[in-house]
Amino acid sequence: MIEDFAKDHLHNGLRRVREALLWKLDGLGEYDVRRPLTPTGTNLLGLVKHLALLESSYFGMVFDRPFPEPLPRWDDPATHGTDLWATEHETRDEIVDRYRRAWAHADATITALPLDAPGHVPWWPRPDVRLSTVLVHMLTETSRHTGHADILRERLDGVTGLTAQHATDRDAAARDAHYAQVERAARAATR
Numbered sequence: 790m791i792e793d794f795a796k797d798h799l800h801n802g803l804r805r806v807r808e809a810l811l812w813k814l815d816g817l818g819e820y821d822v823r824r825p826l827t828p829t830g831t832n833l834l835g836l837v838k839h840l841a842l843l844e845s846s847y848f849g850m851v852f853d854r855p856f857p858e859p860l861p862r863w864d865d866p867a868t869h870g871t872d873l874w875a876t877e878h879e880t881r882d883e884i885v886d887r888y889r890r891a892w893a894h895a896d897a898t899i900t901a902l903p904l905d906a907p908g909h910v911p912w913w914p915r916p917d918v919r920l921s922t923v924l925v926h927m928l929t930e931t932s933r934h935t936g937h938a939d940i941l942r943e944r945l946d947g948v949t950g951l952t953a954q955h956a957t958d959r960d961a962a963a964r965d966a967h968y969a970q971v972e973r974a975a976r977a978a979t980r
Contacts, residue, residue, distance in 0.1 A: 796904050799924045800896075806931045807892055809951045810837060811885060813938040817945065823875055826941045833941055834884055835874040836934045841888040842872040843930060847923050848895035851908040856894050858887070864912070899924065 813833055814822050822834040845856035861868035875884055904921040935951075943949045947964050 792904050795921070796899070796924070799921075799928055800899050803895075803924070803928045803931060804892075805951070806928070806935045807840075807888075810840065810931065810935045810938055811888070812952060813935070813942045814881070814885070815953070816948075817942075819881065821945050822881060825874075826944055830874055831937060831941065832874060833938055834881060835872075836938050836941075837888050838875055838879075838884045839872045840931055840934055841884065841891045844888075844891040844895045844927060847910070847927055848891075848898040851910050851918070851923060852898055852902060852906060852920065853908075854894075854898050854901075856891065858890070895927070 814837070817833070823832055825832050842860060845858070845860055848854070849856035849860075861872060875881075899920070902920050904919065904924070906920040908918045908920060908923060910916050910918050910923070939949055947961070
């Protein structure tokens, strides 16, 4: 009984942050979802593409339930990092749809297996794992990247939050005033 509660709790958390990540794309143009917003090239659509690969790998091959579409190999240096950005030939819809298909595949694995189901993550130092470990890992990884997406979205138009219902969208003057207040406090602390 406690195992079912824990599994549902983790799975529902993963579902929430997946939706939050996709919400970060809403209302933005093609350029804004693709453009690099950090020196390393981090961008919103790239985060979605990256998480599609992670979910399909972690809940697919790790548990011998391969994702039914071709994926880059985890150990192929030629494809390293290509999951973090969208080429001009990949559409937003293709990437989002692939992520949703990866969810469905992951959800089927999570539903079908008990939390103590064994898996194998060849790129981890301790590769023999359980579903519970991978579920926590993916919830953490997805939450982390959704936080990145929140900051990127804020840089684009000031919108933050986990859902449209809980969005914070201050007007430019309010944002500037808050920023100035934080900046003054930071400068004052260094004196």
